[in-house]
Every structure is written in structure tokens, then in C-alpha cells.
Amino acid sequence: MDKLPPVTLTAPDGAPLRLADQPLPLVIYFYPKDDTTGCTREAQDFSALAGDFAAAGVALLGVSKDSPKSHGKFIAKYDLAVPLASDEDGSVCEAFGTWVEKSMYGKSYMGIERSTFLFGADGGLVREWRKVKVPGHAAAVLEAAKAL
Numbered sequence: 001m002d003k004l005p006p007v008t009l010t011a012p013d014g015a016p017l018r019l020a021d022q023p024l025p026l027v028i029y030f031y032p033k034d035d036t037t038g039c040t041r042e043a044q045d046f047s048a049l050a051g052d053f054a055a056a057g058v059a060l061l062g063v064s065k066d067s068p069k070s071h072g073k074f075i076a077k078y079d080l081a082v083p084l085a086s087d088e089d090g091s092v093c094e095a096f097g098t099w100v101e102k103s104m105y106g107k108s109y110m111g112i113e114r115s116t117f118l119f120g121a122d123g124g125l126v127r128e129w130r131k132v133k134v135p136g137h138a139a140a141v142l143e144a145a146k147a148l
Contacts, residue, residue, distance in 0.1 A: 004123040005095045009063060009085035012072040017085045019092075023059040024123055025148055027141055029116040029132075030098040034066040034074040034084075038134050042114070043080050045138035050081035058145040063087055064112060116141055120148055 004026070009017045019028075029046065031039040046053075046060055053060050062084045066074070071084040093099035093112055102111045114132040118141065119125055127144050129137070 001096065002125050004119050004125075005092075007092045007095050009087055009092055010068050011083070011085055012068045012075060014068050022061065024119060024121050025058045025126075025145065026061065026119045027053065027058055027116060027145060028061045028063060028096075028119070029114075029141075030063050030093065030096065030112050031114055032112045033064060034070045035077065038114070039064070040074075040078060042132075042134045042137065043074070043082060043084075044078060045134065046141075047078075047081040049138050049142050052142055053145060056142070056146045056148075058118075058148070061085055063092060065090060065093065118144055118148075 004019050006020050011017045031042055033039055043062060046062065050060060060082045062082050065087050067088060068086050071086060074080065075084060087093050090099055096117065098113045098115045099110060100113045101108055113130060116129040116132055117125060118127045126148065
């Protein structure tokens with residue numbers, strides 16, 4: 001993938017959220033599940049830096065397969081400053097290649113690979129991070145965004 005794909009997500013209020021309508025440059029991060037330890041930390045880290053991303057002129061969007069209702073509760077519980085969108089049917093995860101086979105305790109299953117994508121002002125992919133480790137990740141993405 002070298003350009004922002006023409007896909008649609010669902011906002012927490014249930015409205016369609018087309019990626020093509022999002023402001024650019026744009027950071028999209030995919031995470032496995034609302035209100036789990038790593039995903040909460042990642043959302044809090046991006047939220048803490050939301051003002052810095054805005055100052056750099058870069059929009060943020062978090063994506064998981066959780067429902068819009070789940071996202072609404074997650075945002076409210078942790079006072080998140082990052083917009084979240086739902087990909088309940090998995091089509092956007094498929095488009096970004098983040099729906100992958102994972103393994104835990106010797107069992108294989110399908111799930112979202114924690115991944116982040118940075119798109120430039122022209123909608124072109126500038127950088128991607130796969131198999132993300134949460135500590136320090138949001139700050140590293142901010143540094144790359146500031147370099148645009």
C-alpha cells in the first residue's frame with residue numbers, strides 16, 4: 001500500500017467515517033482491543049501528545065474492531081483525546097494488512113497486529129510501524145510526523 005485506501009469506518013456516534021474525508025497528514029494506528037492494558041496505554045500516550053500532533057498539523061485516528069459503543073465508553077472512561085473508529089467487519093484491517101494470525105500460549109488465532117501508519121499531505125504512505133511495542137511508540141511517531 002502506497003496511498004491512503006478509499007475505505008470507510010464507523011465513528012463512535014455511528015456515523016460513517018471515510019478515510020478520504022480525513023485531514024492530511026494523518027496517523028492511523030490499529031490496536032487489538034478497547035480497555036486492555038497495552039491498548040489503553042497506547043491510547044493514553046497518543047492522547048497525551050494529541051496537542052503536539054495538532055501543532056505539527058497532523059491528525060490522529062485509532063482503529064480497532066470494537067463497536068462504536070465500546071469506543072464511546074473507552075473514550076469516556078480514560079478521557080481520551082484521540083478519535084477512534086470501528087472496523088467491525090474487518091475490511092479496513094484487511095486493506096491495511098493488520099488482520100493477521102497471532103499466537104498465544106501455543107494457540108493460533110486471528111487478530112489485529114498493533115500497527116501505525118503515517119500518511120503525508122498528498123495521502124501517500126510516508127512510514128509504517130508493524131508489531132508495535134507500546135512504550136515510547138507515540139513519541140517516535142510524533143518525531144516522524146514533525147519531520148514531514
